[in-house]
């Protein structure tokens with residue numbers, strides 16, 4: 116099976132490369148050659164920028180035909196249109212990496228299934244949905260067979276460990292040093308984090324599988340955790356002391372610094388619970404094979420090696436917020452508690 120991955124050295128795409136290599140696929144990646152290259156021997160490299168549409172499309176036209184193309188880095192309709200010009204008639208299956216942000220995270224029925232009507236509330240989710248619609252129309256018009264994957268949060272080496280407020284670079288150092296950690300709301304929000312190599316098995320299992328043509332699949336972790344548990348388990352995984360969790364109202368955090376907490380506003384404040392049951396019916400090997408604690412250890416080892424762990428001193432806001440909140444809460448309790 117001859118496979119081209121647009122991307123290929125990123126967080127999720129490295130997992131796909133590993134899983135496809137194990138299946139004996141003949142692999143080529145297309146990227147600019149800037150990202151740390153963790154590809155194994157035998158993976159061919161086409162160099163280029165996918166956003167230079169004429170050069171990208173000419174390079175693909177010159178590259179021949181592909182059994183499977185997987186685009187990991189298409190975010191906007193103009194990129195999807197370029198894919199259609201490049202690949203229609205040149206591939207046996209086109210797999211588009213979308214996102215669960217197409218759903219909009221506000222469902223009241225969980226877990227979210229692929230049949231749930233999309234209602235994205237972020238520009239990212241809206242653009243991904245517009246791309247999906249372009250690709251599915253091309254599929255319906257028989258221009259190329261299309262499969263859509265919607266990952267939820269995915270972590271692993273090559274990426275970082277998120278926290279409930281977003282991608283705070285001091286999070287790991289804060290845990291290691293036993294500093295208090297802010298969790299928004301009451302910490303009971305529900306979350307799924309999938310390990311990149313596990314997600315790679317899902318993509319790889321659909322590659323070349325006609326049962327997946329014209330279909331959309333969630334690809335998420337089996338396990339659902341609360342944000343409090345997520346934070347405690349991340350600390351335990353890296354040998355840090357049990358963290359003292361400080362719950363702050365989400366609306367207060369957004370009022371203080373909305374741009375900083377954009378990911379909280381768009382994603383993390385909502386339950387993120389999705390089902391991969393549909394994918395498991397066609398790719399029975401898909402499951403959470405990497406325990407969360409092991410995945411976190413590998414990710415943090417990669418972050419340490421690549422200087423991605425910022426020191427608590429680099430960002431004073433969290434400690435200042437905790438101090439102010441605890442002062443306010445102390446005064447409120449004193450003022451409003453019933454007098455003995």
Ligand SMILES: NC(=O)c1ccc[n+]([C@@H]2O[C@H](COP(=O)([O-])OP(=O)(O)OC[C@H]3O[C@@H](n4cnc5c(N)ncnc54)[C@H](OP(=O)(O)O)[C@@H]3O)[C@@H](O)[C@H]2O)c1
Nearest residue numbers: 122123124125126127128146147148149150164165268269
């Ligand atoms: N991680 C998550 O939690 C999550 C959740 C849902 C959906 N997703 C989706 O997952 C995808 C990201 O996958 P990933 O993690 O494997 O990718 P990634 O980490 O974003 O890696 C990017 C890859 O694309 C290449 N690249 C970047 N810009 C390029 C350009 N202009 N031209 C050519 N190559 C380029 C990079 O290599 P060079 O830098 O060398 O070019 C690298 O190989 C996105 O579609 C995202 O929406 C991710």
